[in-house]
Amino acid sequence: MLVRLSTLFFSLFGLLLAGVLGTPTPEPKPEAQSADLAGLSIGDIINALGIGLVKNITATITLDSLTTNLISINFDVSNPLPIELTLDRVSSSAGINGTEFARFNHTFNPPVVVPILGQANSGQIDNVLLTQGALASLDIIPLGVLDLLNTDVDVRAGTIFGFGGIPIPIDGLKQSNVPVTYNLDITG
Ligand SMILES: *[C@@H]1O[C@H](CO)[C@@H](O)[C@H](O)[C@H]1NC(C)=O
Ligand SMILES: *[C@@H]1O[C@H](CO)[C@@H](O)[C@H](O)[C@H]1NC(C)=O
């Protein structure tokens, strides 16, 4: 009986394995890559995103922020390209007039899918460090804008509903005068 069960187990396992191995793996061929990217080169994609990936930022300040120097943010990104983009990770330094006020490093889980010519929200990103301290940062709230002094983002281009795509690490994006909305959350 034991033998028969294990035989059954192995046959089932074998079937499963055959099913998995039998699934055609989309081997990225050069032709397939350019087709996925709608004829765009990696350089085209980097340039297009360099013009302004981030539409606006919403920053939430809590009473704790005054002691922890941490705030949370979320931001809207827009995709100017006729291919889907998926964001896996971002790290950014933001400030005013070349002075850094905030810095964060975030891995998106799940990744953020930005539809073709569409927009998406980052979801909440905690642990954004106010590098000048919370009190000094109050001065920049009335400006209602931030400059992204240096943003690195891991993008996958030509994804399908967030899957696959061609990984493009983009370093050193800069963007000026990104609108920022500040919320004070006194329940936090
Ligand atoms: C940010 O931009 C998106 C896309 O344009 C828009 O839908 C959203 O209302 C904006 N949010 C704020 C707070 O301005
Ligand atoms: C930024 O620099 C400009 C030009 O130097 C100056 O007019 C402005 O007051 C500065 N803004 C801040 C918030 O320091």
Ligand SMILES: *[C@@H]1O[C@H](CO)[C@@H](O)[C@H](O)[C@H]1NC(C)=O
């Ligand atoms: C972001 O976090 C990753 C992983 O923890 C680390 O390797 C990287 O140096 C960090 N980048 C910045 C700008 O802090």
